[in-house]
Amino acid sequence: MQIYNFELGPIGVNSFLIIPEGADAVLIDAPEGSFEQAQKTLARSGDKIGHVLLTHAHWDHIWDAAKFQSAGAKICAHKDGQALMETPSSQKGYMFGLDGLSPAKIDVFLRDGQTLKFGDLAIEARAVPGHCPGSLAFVVESEKLAFVGDLLFAGSVGRTDFPGGDFSALEKSVREKIYTLPDSVKILPGHGGFTSVGEEKASNPYVRP
Numbered sequence: 346m347q348i349y350n351f352e353l354g355p356i357g358v359n360s361f362l363i364i365p366e367g368a369d370a371v372l373i374d375a376p377e378g379s380f381e382q383a384q385k386t387l388a389r390s391g392d393k394i395g396h397v398l399l400t401h402a403h404w405d406h407i408w409d410a411a412k413f414q415s416a417g418a419k420i421c422a423h424k425d426g427q428a429l430m431e432t433p434s435s436q437k438g439y440m441f442g443l444d445g446l447s448p449a450k451i452d453v454f455l456r457d458g459q460t461l462k463f464g465d466l467a468i469e470a471r472a473v474p475g476h477c478p479g480s481l482a483f484v485v486e487s488e489k490l491a492f493v494g495d496l497l498f499a500g501s502v503g504r505t506d507f508p509g510g511d512f513s514a515l516e517k518s519v520r521e522k523i524y525t526l527p528d529s530v531k532i533l534p535g536h537g538g539f540t541s542v543g544e545e546k547a548s549n550p551y552v553r554p
């Protein structure tokens with residue numbers, strides 16, 4: 346398995362390209378520029394993107410989803426993010442004046458606790474509401490990785506002042522779905538630097554274990 350991280354888009358979203366053994370590549374989050382970046386990276390190995398997994402449907406994480414979909418990739422997300430995803434105008438108020446977000450449809454609805462298999466790679470989807478409706482974390486146990494979107498950042502947490510945000514739900518998600526993972530699990534947030542479960546349990550000022 347190979348994994349690449351790209352920081353892309355006007356507000357720096359972490360996008361992750363995973364190339365498993367025995368399956369098409371998987372992309373976690375699709376910020377602006379991720380389509381071109383993924384094409385460029387995959388051109389070397391001849392792989393293609395089979396699935397795009399979305400941690401949530403905020404504009405900065407889904408900007409290129411429609412491009413991947415047109416190219417044949419399956420868009421996988423929680424059904425509670427469907428309205429945000431398919432009706433980009435609903436996000437206009439906080440797109441910082443940007444325009445032109447193309448709607449994409451969700452092909453595969455992901456449920457809490459569902460394990461997705463891509464060749465030798467197993468990814469568990471965990472519902473982590475709080476930052477916005479339909480927020481998911483993706484846990485790869487074999488590699489000790491947790492992709493958490495905008496739920497939790499190094500020393501911080503996601504905003505809960507956007508429509509559908511709820512701080513007490515976020516707190517519960519972090520405590521029950523992330524802090525229950527082993528301390529050594531690496532946390533890969535939607536923005537900024539990486540951290541670990543142990544580090545956040547010890548020092549995150551917003552959500553105490």
Ligand SMILES: [Zn+2]
Nearest residue numbers: 401403476495
């Ligand atoms: Zn967000």
Ligand SMILES: [Zn+2]
Nearest residue numbers: 403405495535
């Ligand atoms: Zn974001």
